[in-house]
Amino acid sequence: MRISLQETAEHLKSGRVAAVPTETVYGLAASLYSDKAIKEVFELKGRPSNNPLIIHVSTLNQITDIALNIPPDFSKLFSEFCPGPLTVVLPINPEMVPSIARAGMLTGAFRIPRHPLALQLIELTGPIVMPSANISGRPSATCAEHVEIDFGSEFPVLDGGRCQCGLESTIITYIDNRWHIIRLGSISAKEFHSVLGYVPTFLQKAESEQPLCPGQLYRHYAPKAKLTLKKSFEVDFKGVIVGFKDRSYPVGAHLHFLGFSNQPLKVAENLYSVLRALDEQSIATAFVDIDIPKEGLWATIFERLFKASN
Ligand code: TXA
Ligand code: MG
Helix, strand or coil: CCCHHHHHHHHHHHCEEEEEECCCCCCEEEEECCCCHHHHHHHCCCCCCCCCCEECCCCCCHHHEEECCCCCCCCHHHHHHCCCEEEEEEEECHHHHHHHCCCCCCEEEEEEECCCCHHHHHHHCCEECCCCCCEEEEEEEEHHHHHHHHCCCCCCCCCCCCCCCCCCCCEEEEECEEEEECCCCCCHHHHHHHCCCCCCCCCCCCCCCCCCHHHCCCCCCCCCCCCEECCCCCCCCCEEEEEEEECCCCCCCEEECCCCCCHHHHHHHHHHHHHHHHCCCCCCCCEEEECCCCCCHHHHHHHHHHHHHC
16 A cells, blocks of 8 residues: 555654665664564564664764764765665664664664655654565565565555665674675675775674674575576576576576676666566576676675575
8 A cells, every 4th residue: 555755754653664665675664763663563574583673864963863982984984875775883872772673782773765755754753763675585675566565455655666776785884993894785895995995895793703784694585486596508498597688598498687787786676576576477496697797786686696596
């Protein structure tokens, strides 16, 4: 059920949940100040309670009000990438964020989305938490229809059209005097070089072996179809191929296109729609052409496909 910006703000302010567009993927939103709505977000998604939520704000002050200390180069990162698909994990004053939202962690993940409807909404409601608006483990939702497929046609959705980026935000945190990526996302590692003077590395575990980004532990982005990653296809191959428009594939194959192999931005935008389309067409098995570069945005695309296939 499509609802207006005003209705969405009323929903959230009165402790209800609604789906909200961002430039990355749609989010399942609850007010940061409603434990009841936050609990409902976890229940609706089937999300493990130890997987914290990103706090979405509209101003820098809303971050500095909650965060305890701001690491070096934060303001440079902020002016380059915010609003936009960047999430920054910072130590926080735990009294300012309900424990359920941060899954008991003593840090908070902050993001200022760039989608105009998301920004206008947060200006009306104050900080909101939003995981991606999909059933846990499934491909994220990049349009209102995807949300309705997962949560039903009666579920309230603020329709902001198709998401521009199509992949989730890049999550970074500051450890041992350096920024590190803890979830690959729409901003590629090398894009940070001009701001930081180095390319942040992708860190999955801290010294303590605690997961830095708890969500990384779980199955993700997976359609019902079984995906197999493949670098080349034999001439007599028959079956479904998720591939690229500018490549030739065996004549017996049934093709689903991600886009052109020299257009990673478009491939990112299409990725979850293509994975979801396999299920809409009741395809049980598909083979994904992963003869793609391993750097830049392709690294994120590869990581999503790898997880979707596992
Ligand atoms: O683009 C996005 O980030 C989207 C849109 C809706 O903003 N949101 C999104 O949320 O991808 P979700 O819940 O699907 O993924 C958030 C990730 C999870 O892996 C979670 O574990 C991690 O962020 N996270 C949240 N708070 C954290 C924290 N304090 N420390 C480390 N990781 C955190
Ligand atoms: Mg998600």
